[in-house]
Amino acid sequence: MRWLASLAVIVIASCGASETPLIQNSQITGDAIEQPLTAVPGDPESGQTLFTSRDEGHCVLCHQIDGLDAEFQGNVGPDLTLVGDRLSSSQLRLRIVDYQLVQPGALMPSYYRNHDLYQVGEAFRGETILSAQDVEDIVVYLSERKAKQDDA
């Protein structure tokens, strides 16, 4: 039922300015989005569920995380087992939001973009794949994927 709730959020969100990009250039610093997209802090457990779910995130179709309880994990994208050591939360946020802003032509889908989406039916125009809260949940989950857990 979670998708139904997400859909409701998306429908409400898309009733406004459908062509306005969700992320403004002013929010991007270098290769990162420093400010969280929502006021509610991300929840890592929900992030893991989204990451593993084949209905919502689809992340495991292309990425692997060692020790994750998922039947089959893909290797189209980089292994994310220790991604928290490589990328900051702000860098993770931009990559999940829209990898095209880091590297045009990237294979990684743009999860929080509602403009210039190709192969999207008329009924789905203005929709994002993940909600802003979903993005925050996954950012926290991935930022905790480190060799050594610390308080930083």
Ligand code: HEC
């Ligand atoms: C269709 C395959 C595919 C899917 C699905 C996918 N990714 Fe990716 N991802 C990639 C590829 C490929 C790259 C490397 C950059 C590129 O060339 O696109 C990447 C890069 C990344 C990176 C940067 C890793 C690094 O080491 O720099 C992160 C973080 C990431 N993806 C997270 C996610 C998350 C979270 C999801 C699900 C919400 C997801 N990806 C879904 C293919 C995918």
